[in-house]
Amino acid sequence: MKGLLLRLSALDADAAAAVRVIAHYEALLSAGALDAAALVRSTAGLAECPAGWQPARGEPVRFAADGGELAGPPGRTSAAAELGTAGRVWLERPGTAGPLDDLVLEWMAIAARVVAGGTGAWQVADPALVELVLSGREAVADRARALRLLGLVPERPLRVVAVAGAAGTDAGAEAVALFGYGTVPGTVRVARLGAVGAVLLQQADPDGPTPPAELLRAALAERGRRGGGPRPHAGAPSNGRGTRVGVGGPVDALAAGESWHQARAALRFAVASSPAEAVADHEALGTVTLLADLPAERLRSRRDVRALEELSGREEGAPAVAALAAFCRTGSLRQAAAELHLHHSSVAARLARVEEETGWRLRDPQDRFRAQLAWYAWRLTRSAAD
Structure with missing residues (x-):
């Protein structure tokens, strides 16, 4: 067959x-x-x-x-x-x-x-065991037993990563494809929980020199170069371009549910575009994650957020919003240009379009902070609509 x-x-x-x-x-x-x-x-x-x-x-x-x-x-x-x-x-x-x-x-x-x-380092796991580990309602002894059955050490910290794909893809397959590149060292257990792929990651040094988020961005970039990854249904972005990733912080293994909550919150800030935006790290986001506690409708009602939504919906406006995203992320016109593979004058022209539409003056620190906050809020409204 x-x-x-x-x-x-x-x-x-x-x-x-x-x-x-x-x-x-x-x-x-x-x-x-x-x-x-x-x-x-x-x-x-x-x-x-x-x-x-x-x-x-x-x-x-x-x-x-x-x-x-x-x-x-x-x-x-x-x-x-x-x-x-x-x-x-x-x-x-x-x-x-x-x-x-x-x-x-x-x-x-x-x-x-x-x-x-080696299968001891990397496995597709039993979803029931993973759910038990991530549950805050189960007894400590049951969670510890589930960790051992998964080949994880209850006495060592771990972090949880949440992976989502484009409409029509299997989130578990997305997680398998992403971590299958082997770029993130450690013991990896992958399972699909509903519409999200859950990855338990236990590393010898969770505070190593290269954060997992950076390694996952590199893996997404490599997949993009190779054109690999799960193929979504007709009409959805192909070759894994719809992949979004949220990275939780390291916690005690028996408190894995806390990292799972962080990973899902970070996932809401991830945008299915460039690897830099597709992977969101809860620790790196810091206080911004408090925005995730606000209802999407309340965020959407803010004038700054509405301005970005309207601008992004126009053919000529989407590149301008992408330039704003790179500028907010890097803090530099030239670094944003390098990330977008554009001349800095082209990025400056796109940012001028943003200023014209929103009334911001991005050279002003207060307006720049306002723009960045609006950008994060807009990302949350986008993820709520997916």
Whole structure:
């Protein structure tokens, strides 16, 4: 049936086929005890062509579409993905690439990184256990037992990350795709809880030199360059561009629910656009997170917020709001220009448009603070509407 799925997709490569591919790899990762041979054999059957994996050390693992093991190096490689320290994976299709080959290869690479990292460090977890860990109503002993069953240490701190995707995507698959790049070190447990992917992250040094939010922005940027990630349904942004991430702070493992609350609050500030805006860190937001306690309608009623909403809805206004976002985030015209890959005069012209529409004078510290506060409030109203 999986091979038939890909044959039919050659006639109509719709989102349903992509969802089935993602579900295939999610099932592999959820089953536990996945090894190189099982991954490659399964991929070859799914893609209906030989597939292979060359680990960093050892002989290549290759299987034919019928499940038979192949010896030696590959013949013709039609598509490949480099895995860094985990080696390289590929497909060996004799003709032209299939319509879902990029997606199959992307998820094969994600699963290979998980296998190479060891299932003890990275797992798709039982949602019931994750919910128990995040619950504030369950007994401490029950939460501690759930943590141990998940392979986490109750006596060590952890943080929770909330992941959401574009309409039509599976939030659990988004989280798997994002953390599957292996850019965030530590013990990772992923589960889908309703419309949000929940990630339990336990690191040896939660206050390490590079915050998880920065690592996740880098992973999103890498996915964007590769064009990988789950494909949403028709009409939604493709290639994971709808991904939003909220990062909670480190807490005692038995108080994981607090970090989960922080992660979901931070998620409301995340905007599905550039990696810099798509990942929101609760700790970095600081006092601004208090805005999340206000009803969206109350925020939307403010004149400054309405002005940004009206401006963003116009074709010529959206780039101006993007320039304001970069300026608010970086605090510098030239840094904003560098982030947007524009000349600083172009950014200055767009900011002038914002000033014309809102009456702000962004050189004035008070107006700049007012603009930044309005920008954060506008982001919250946008997330409430999603």
